[in-house]
Amino acid sequence: MKKFVVFCIICAAAFYFYYTNNRTEQTELELPSLHSKNALLLNEKGDVLFEKNADDIIYPASLTKIMTAIVAIETTTDLQKQTIVEPQTISKFTAQNASMAGFKAGDFVTIEDLLYGTLLASGADATGTLANAIAGSEESFVTLMNNKAHELGLNDTHFVNASGLHDPAHVSSVRDISKLFRYAIENPTFYQILTSKSYSTHVPNELTITSSLLTKIPDGEGAILGGKTGYTPEAGLCLASIIEKDGKQYIFVTTNAAGQAWTPPLHIEDALTAYDSL
Numbered sequence: 125m126k127k128f129v130v131f132c133i134i135c136a137a138a139f140y141f142y143y144t145n146n147r148t149e150q151t152e153l154e155l156p157s158l159h160s161k162n163a164l165l166l167n168e169k170g171d172v173l174f175e176k177n178a179d180d181i182i183y184p185a186s187l188t189k190i191m192t193a194i195v196a197i198e199t200t201t202d203l204q205k206q207t208i209v210e211p212q213t214i215s216k217f218t219a220q221n222a223s224m225a226g227f228k229a230g231d232f233v234t235i236e237d238l239l240y241g242t243l244l245a246s247g248a249d250a251t252g253t254l255a256n257a258i259a260g261s262e263e264s265f266v267t268l269m270n271n272k273a274h275e276l277g278l279n280d281t282h283f284v285n286a287s288g289l290h291d292p293a294h295v296s297s298v299r300d301i302s303k304l305f306r307y308a309i310e311n312p313t314f315y316q317i318l319t320s321k322s323y324s325t326h327v328p329n330e331l332t333i334t335s336s337l338l339t340k341i342p343d344g345e346g347a348i349l350g351g352k353t354g355y356t357p358e359a360g361l362c363l364a365s366i367i368e369k370d371g372k373q374y375i376f377v378t379t380n381a382a383g384q385a386w387t388p389p390l391h392i393e394d395a396l397t398a399y400d401s402l
Contacts, residue, residue: 185354188288319350
């Protein structure tokens with residue numbers, strides 16, 4: 125009996141030390157010299173490997189389009205349904221100097237075309253047309269986005285528009301964005317679009333849409349499988365990315381890196397730093 129008790133104690137101690145050491149390895153990853161003020165790194169199970177100001181209220185910029193796309197995918201029943209790009213949509217976002225996918229007023233496009241324009245090119249012309257096609261207006265579509273945020277328990281998140289253009293009330297946190305991103309990439313359609321390098325539409329004319337992320341990765345092909353970039357002056361450079369290393373996938377979300385959309389991509393540098401540290 126005593127031997128059995130001793131054996132149980134030894135087994136319990138061994139498990140405790142193994143669990144403690146393994147947990148320490150998983151949660152104490154160091155990422156030196158990040159440019160981003162806010163960051164969160166998760167493994168495939170959703171365990172936090174690194175965090176930096178993850179609960180700060182931030183402006184999500186075009187990371188918003190993660191929610192736009194997943195709501196559209198889950199709401200529509202036919203990705204080949206056609207709609208028209210309205211002139212007022214183009215003029216509205218052109219006037220706001222928003223990023224555009226390249227659709228023109230009067231174009232007949234499919235929901236699939238618009239999803240690629242949303243996730244790859246980060247086009248407000250795509251999100252505006254998508255919102256109108258799905259819900260009748262951007263305002264009604266934003267209600268669907270906020271309902272989804274509530275469903276997912278994104279307590280720091282409130283959306284005002286579908287594009288991510290700055291508004292003081294349009295807010296989130298990198299912890300919320302990581303929850304949303306992890307949920308979205310479980311959808312096969314979302315994942316396929318997000319990890320594509322390019323896509324060509326066919327109606328009425330061919331438009332080639334390229335990934336605003338994957339075309340900017342210097343010598344890093346394979347490290348970052350895909351992701352969503354974002355930028356406004358108030359949000360800084362933002363990125364939600366899928367990183368793959370040694371056959372394992374990770375989610376890395378960052379916001380508030382210094383710079384502008386046309387300056388060196390410090391948010392991408394941070395993702396590659398995370399890759400090197402894994």
